[in-house]
Amino acid sequence: xxxxxxxxxxxxxxxxxxxxxxxxxxxxxxxxxxxxxxxxxxxxxxxxxxxxxxxxxxxxxxxxxxxxxxxxxxxxxxxxxxxxxxxxxxxxxxxxxxxxxxxxxxxxxxxxxxxxxxxxxxxxxxxxxxxxxxxxxxxxxxxxxxxxxxxxxxxxxxxxxxxxxxxxxxxxxxxxxxxxxxxxxxxxxxxxxxxxxxxxxxxxxxxxxxxxxxxxxxxxxxxxxxxxxxxxxxxxxxxxxxxxxxxxxxxxxxxxxxxxxxxxxxxxxxxxxxxxxxxxxxxxxxxxxxxxxxxxx
Amino acid sequence: xxxxxxxxxxxxxxxxxxxxxxxxxxxxxxxxxxxxxxxxxxxxxxxxxxxxxxxxxxxxxxxxxxxxxxxxxxxxxxxxxxxxxxxxxxxxxxxxxxxxxxxxxxxxxxxxxxxxxxxxxxxxxxxxxxxxxxxxxxxxxxxxxxxxxxxxxxxxxxxxxxxxxxxxxxxxxxxxxxxxxxxxxxxxxxxxxxxxxxxxxxxxxxxxxxxxxxxxxxxxxxxxxxxxxxxxxxxxxxxxxxxxxxxxxxxxxxxxxxxxxxxxxxxxxxxxxxxxxxxxxxxxxxxxxxxxxxxxxxxxxxxxxxxxxxxxxxxxxxxxxxxxxxxxxxxxxxxxxxxxxxxxxxxxxxxxxxxxxxxxxxxxxxxxxxxxxxxxxxxxxxxxxxx
Numbered sequence: 001x002x003x004x005x006x007x008x009x010x011x012x013x014x015x016x017x018x019x020x021x022x023x024x025x026x027x028x029x030x031x032x033x034x035x036x037x038x039x040x041x042x043x044x045x046x047x048x049x050x051x052x053x054x055x056x057x058x059x060x061x062x063x064x065x066x067x068x069x070x071x072x073x074x075x076x077x078x079x080x081x082x083x084x085x086x087x088x089x090x091x092x093x094x095x096x097x098x099x100x101x102x103x104x105x106x107x108x109x110x111x112x113x114x115x116x117x118x119x120x121x122x123x124x125x126x127x128x129x130x131x132x133x134x135x136x137x138x139x140x141x142x143x144x145x146x147x148x149x150x151x152x153x154x155x156x157x158x159x160x161x162x163x164x165x166x167x168x169x170x171x172x173x174x175x176x177x178x179x180x181x182x183x184x185x186x187x188x189x190x191x192x193x194x195x196x197x198x199x200x201x202x203x204x205x206x207x208x209x210x211x212x213x214x215x216x217x218x219x220x221x222x223x224x225x226x227x228x229x230x231x232x233x234x235x236x237x238x239x240x241x242x243x244x245x246x247x248x249x250x251x252x253x254x255x256x257x258x259x260x261x262x263x264x265x266x267x268x269x270x271x272x273x274x275x276x277x278x279x280x281x282x283x284x285x286x287x288x289x290x291x292x293x294x295x296x297x
Numbered sequence: 298x299x300x301x302x303x304x305x306x307x308x309x310x311x312x313x314x315x316x317x318x319x320x321x322x323x324x325x326x327x328x329x330x331x332x333x334x335x336x337x338x339x340x341x342x343x344x345x346x347x348x349x350x351x352x353x354x355x356x357x358x359x360x361x362x363x364x365x366x367x368x369x370x371x372x373x374x375x376x377x378x379x380x381x382x383x384x385x386x387x388x389x390x391x392x393x394x395x396x397x398x399x400x401x402x403x404x405x406x407x408x409x410x411x412x413x414x415x416x417x418x419x420x421x422x423x424x425x426x427x428x429x430x431x432x433x434x435x436x437x438x439x440x441x442x443x444x445x446x447x448x449x450x451x452x453x454x455x456x457x458x459x460x461x462x463x464x465x466x467x468x469x470x471x472x473x474x475x476x477x478x479x480x481x482x483x484x485x486x487x488x489x490x491x492x493x494x495x496x497x498x499x500x501x502x503x504x505x506x507x508x509x510x511x512x513x514x515x516x517x518x519x520x521x522x523x524x525x526x527x528x529x530x531x532x533x534x535x536x537x538x539x540x541x542x543x544x545x546x547x548x549x550x551x552x553x554x555x556x557x558x559x560x561x562x563x564x565x566x567x568x569x570x571x572x573x574x575x576x577x578x579x580x581x582x583x584x585x586x587x588x589x590x591x592x593x594x595x596x597x598x599x600x601x602x603x604x605x606x607x608x609x610x611x612x613x614x615x616x617x618x619x620x621x622x623x624x625x626x627x628x629x630x631x632x633x634x635x636x637x638x639x640x641x642x643x644x645x646x647x648x649x650x651x652x653x654x655x656x657x658x659x660x661x662x663x664x665x666x667x668x669x670x671x672x673x674x675x676x677x678x679x680x681x682x683x684x
Binding site (some may be wrong): 038042077081082085086087088089090091092094095096097098099100101102103105106109110215216219222223226261263264266267270271273274277278 | 340344392394442446448449451452453455456457458459460463464466467470471587590591593594597632634635636637638639640641642643644645646647648649
C-alpha cells in the first residue's frame with residue numbers, strides 16, 4: 001500500500017462520509033427532541049432521485065435544493081403523523097422506506113431504463129482540485145455542520161428546548177414550550193439534512209441513481225447515531241470510520257490479485273457497523289421519551 | 298313489558314356496538330388500503346396514466362377468474378410467512394425487519410435438496426427443514442446481539458439482510474452454480490418440488506405450508522402458555538417480568554420462530570413457484586427481493602393476527618399478480634413498481650392509530666351511534682335504581 005493508495009483511500013472515505021454524516025446529524029437533532037425516524041433510508045433514496053430531476057432541470061444547486069425540499073417534506077409528513085396524529089414511529093418509518101423503494105423504481109422506469117439513470121455531466125456538482133485530488137465541496141459542509149449543530153445543542157436556548165422536549169416533555173410543556181411544534185421543527189430539519197445527503201449521492205458524488213442507491217446507508221447513519229450517543233462530533237467520527245471501510249472495500253475490489261471474493265468485501269461495511277454498534281451500546285444514554293408520542297393529560 | 302323490550306333493545310344495540318368496535322381494526326385496514334390506492338392513483342395521474350383503467354386492469358388481473366385467483370394465491374404464499382416473521386416479533390415487542398435476509402438464506406438452503414436425490418415426500422420435508430433451520434440460524438445473531446448487548450434489532454437485522462444478500466449471491470455464483478447454465482443455481486429436482494395444484498397456473502401445494510404455519514402460530518400464540526408469555530411481554534415488558542415471565546426467553550423464541558417462518562417462505566419460492574425452481578444469481582435474485590419487506594406491509598394490514606394476515610396476504614398477493622397484468626395492459630401500461638408505492642402508502646396510513654377519526658364522516662357516524670348507545674343507557678340507568 002503506497003502513499004498514493006492511502007491518499008486515494010482517504011479521499012474516497014471522505015466522499016462516502018458525507019451522506020452518513022449529514023443524515024446522522026439530522027437524526028441526532030430529531031432524536032434529541034424525542035422522535036425516532038427509521039425512514040432515513042427512504043428519504044436518502046427519494047431525495048437522490050428528486051435531486052437528479054432538479055439537477056437535470058436547473059443545474060446542480062437546484063438539484064441539491066430539490067433534494068433538501070424532498071427530505072424536509074418527508075420529515076414534515078413523518079412528524080405530523082407522529083406528533084399531532086400520535087402515530088407509531090417505527091411503522092411510519094417502515095412505510096416511508098417501502099414507499100421510497102416503489103417510488104424511485106417507478107420513477108426510474110419513467111425516465112427510460114428500469115433500474116438506473118445517469119446524471120448528465122453538466123448537471124453534476126463540480127469537484128474542486130486539491131492536494132488530495134478532486135474533492136467535492138460538499139465534504140466541507142459535512143465537516144463544518146456537526147460543529148454548528150454541536151454548538152446549537154449545547155449552547156443555545158433553542159437547543160435546550162429540544163433537549164427538554166426529548167427528556168421531560170411534561171415539564172417542558174408546563175414551562176410553556178409547545179412540544180409538538182418543536183418536535184415538528186426538529187424532524188423536518190433532520191429530514192432536510194438527510195435530503196441533502198441523498199441529493200449529494202446522486203448529484204455530487206456517484207453521478208447516477210439506482211433502485212437501491214442508498215444500500216442501507218440510512219441504517220448505517222442510525223448506527224452512527226447510536227455510536228455517538230447524540231453527540232454530533234462523535235457521529236462525524238463514526239461516519240468517517242464507516243466511510244473508510246467502504247473505501248477499503250472498494251479498494252480491495254480493485255486489487256488485481258483478488259484475495260477475497262468481491263461479495264465478501266461488499267459485506268465489510270455492514271459487518272463493521274454491527275461490531276461498532278455492539279461495542280458502543282451500554283456507555284451511551286438516550287432521551288427518556290425517545291419514541292413516545294407526547295399526549296397531554 | 299316495555300321495560301323488558303327496552304332492555305332487549307339496549308342489549309341488541311350494545312351487541313351491535315361491540316361488534317362494530319371489534320370490527321374497527323378490519324375497517325381501519327380497509328380504510329388504509331383505500332388511502333394507499335388513492336395515493337397510488339394520484340401518482341399515476343401525475344405521470345400521465347389513467348388510474349381508473351389501471352386499477353380495473355389490476356383487479357381484473359388479480360381476482361377476475363380462476364386463473365387470476367390462483368396466481369394471486371401463489372404470490373400470497375411466501376407473503377403469509379414473511380408477515381408472520383414480522384408480526385410474531387412485534388407481538389413480543391420487537392421490530393424484526395430481517396425477513397428479507399432470512400428468506401434468501403432459507404431459499405438457498407433449500408437448494409441443497411437438489412444434491413440429495415430424495416423420493417417425493419421426503420424431498421419436500423428435508424427441503425423445508427433445511428430452509429427453516431437456515432432462516433432460524435440467520436436470525437440467531439441479531440437475537441443474541443439484542444439480548445446480550447442490547448443492539449437495536451432494527452439496525453442489526455438490516456445489516457444482516459445486506460450481509461445475507463451478498464453471501465447468497467456468492468453461493469449462487471460460485472458454489473451452487475448450475476454447470477449447464479452459469480446464471481442460475483442447480484434446479485430442485487421434480488421429486489422434491491411441490492406439485493402445481495391447478496394446471497397452467499403457478500399455484501402449488503406449498504400454500505398449505507404457509508397456511509399450516511399460520512394456524513400453528515395462531516394456536517401457539519393464543520392457546521399455549523408460551524404464546525401467552527410472548528403476548529404479555531410485548532404488551533408490557535415490565536409488568537410481564539414482575540409476573541414471572543422471562544422476557545429474554547420469549548424474545549429469543551419469537552426471533553427463532555420468525556426466522557423459521559422466513560426460511561420456509563424462501564423454500565416455498567424455490568420449491569413451489571414455477572417455472573425455475575432455482576435462484577438466479579445475476580440480476581440480484583428477482584424472485585426473492587422485496588418479499589420480506591412486502592411481508593411487513595401484510596403483517597400491518599393483517600393487524601399482526603395470523604388469520605388477518607392470511608386475508609391481507611391474499612390482498613397483497615393480488616396486487617402483485619394484478620400488477621403483472623397491469624404492466625402489459627394495452628394503451629395504459631403502468632409499471633409493476635406502483636404496487637410497492639401503494640404498499641408504502643398503506644403502511645403509512647396504518648401508522649396513524651386513529652385513522653378512523655381523521656375521516657370526519659366516519660367520525661360523525663361513530664359518535665352518533667355511540668351517542669345513541671349512551672342515551673339509551675342513561676334512560677335505563679334510573680329505572681334500574683328504582684327497582
